[in-house]
Amino acid sequence: AAALKPAKKFKPIDYPKPDGKISFDKLTNVSFTNTYHGEDQPVHLVVKDMALQKSSEHDVYAGPSARYCPAGVYEWIEEGGELKFQINSQNCIHCKTCDIKDPNLNINWTVPEGGGGPAYPNM
Numbered sequence: 001a002a003a004l005k006p007a008k009k010f011k012p013i014d015y016p017k018p019d020g021k022i023s024f025d026k027l028t029n030v031s032f033t034n035t036y037h038g039e040d041q042p043v044h045l046v047v048k049d050m051a052l053q054k055s056s057e058h059d060v061y062a063g064p065s066a067r068y069c070p071a072g073v074y075e076w077i078e079e080g081g082e083l084k085f086q087i088n089s090q091n092c093i094h095c096k097t098c099d100i101k102d103p104n105l106n107i108n109w110t111v112p113e114g115g116g117g118p119a120y121p122n123m
């Protein structure tokens with residue numbers, strides 16, 4: 001988190017699209033992890049202060065969670081004219097990056113129920 005700088009100091013990087021042969025989109029890579037979550041388990045990703053998330057993570061840092069999270073868990077979406085921080089917690093692969101990379105340490109990752117995590121069958 002201490003290494004993050006405001007977005008206005010940088011230009012967006014135009015990364016090449018995945019080719020589907022040696023590089024894949026995020027959700028395809030998430031499916032390769034075979035991470036399983038019980039349907040009714042308690043929320044394991046908690047944003048402590050949602051107003052701070054909007055005023056800082058979105059407005060100052062341009063929503064880095066949408067890029068550093070390898071599983072596409074975090075999205076800023078517009079709903080009824082309002083910006084909403086959507087958390088697709090079912091996609092989480094438990095790398096814990098959000099817990100240490102959020103610019104305000106405003107996201108708390110906790111161990112999922114049952115201690116689940118990635119299960120790569122061919123490694």
Ligand code: SF4
Nearest residue numbers: 069092093095096098
């Ligand atoms: S621990 Fe955080 S950064 Fe890692 S996959 Fe889950 S939500 Fe994304």
